[in-house]
Amino acid sequence: ITGLAVLGAAAQGLAQDGAQFLAARFLLGLGCGASFMSAVFLTGRWHKGPGLTRALSSIFAWSNAGILAAGAPLAVMAGWLGWRGAFLLSAGLMVVIGLLWWRFAADDPPDAPPRIPPRDSLTQVLAAQLTVWATPGLPRILSLHTFAYAAMATLLALWAGPYLFDVHGLDAAARGTVILAMGLAVPAGQLAVPPLERLLGREPAVLASAGTVVATLLALALWPGLP
Numbered sequence: 001i002t003g004l005a006v007l008g009a010a011a012q013g014l015a016q017d018g019a020q021f022l023a024a025r026f027l028l029g030l031g032c033g034a035s036f037m038s039a040v041f042l043t044g045r046w047h048k049g050p051g052l053t054r055a056l057s058s059i060f061a062w063s064n065a066g067i068l069a070a071g072a073p074l075a076v077m078a079g080w081l082g083w084r085g086a087f088l089l090s091a092g093l094m095v096v097i098g099l100l101w102w103r104f105a106a107d108d109p110p111d112a113p114p115r116i117p118p119r120d121s122l123t124q125v126l127a128a129q130l131t132v133w134a135t136p137g138l139p140r141i142l143s144l145h146t147f148a149y150a151a152m153a154t155l156l157a158l159w160a161g162p163y164l165f166d167v168h169g170l171d172a173a174a175r176g177t178v179i180l181a182m183g184l185a186v187p188a189g190q191l192a193v194p195p196l197e198r199l200l201g202r203e204p205a206v207l208a209s210a211g212t213v214v215a216t217l218l219a220l221a222l223w224p225g226l227p
Contacts, residue, residue, distance in 0.1 A: 050198075
């Protein structure tokens with residue numbers, strides 16, 4: 001699966017038009033999504049209860065290292081290698097990460113017997129997927145994560161750069177610095193979730209976090225001359 005992400009990253013650096021670049025991004029998303037979910041799945045095997053919350057928060061936080069690299073570091077690498085060279089370099093880094101995962105990631109904790117993965121048919125896999133989708137409360141979680149992640153990804157990946165250039169006239173280095181600061185705020189917030197949950201309880205913590213995001217976006221939308 002990591003190979004799909006490597007191919008997608010390399011295809012970005014070789015794309016000749018917008019359609020090819022979009023197809024490369026789609027391929028990259030398939031590989032990264034599957035790799036990320038494998039980490040989440042293994043976390044459920046290794047941790048339970050509050051430890052699971054801490055472990056998942058750490059995974060979400062560390063997974064944002066790519067967002068941090070997409071700020072000032074990417075601007076620097078693009079200046080040295082060109083934007084195509086920077087994307088090709090990211091493909092090489094994915095190869096290294098995939099090899100490290102293959103070498104060091106363990107499927108089971110030391111005190112648990114090894115599990116033999118079932119060889120399910122496609123019909124069984126699809127039936128199991130329907131069982132997952134029927135989990136009570138899942139639509140609420142999916143809807144929250146879908147809109148929360150979409151807002152974050154849109155701000156960092158699409159909106160922040162043009163906004164900082166068109167409204168504030170920042171050059172590439174300055175835009176990269178601001179986006180880097182925004183990227184640092186994301187894992188900081190994710191790592192704050194476990195103590196916030198212990199302090200307020202799960203649902204109040206979720207509502208407080210979501211309310212903060214909504215208030216911030218409303219301020220940006222309603223105050224066009226924000227300094």
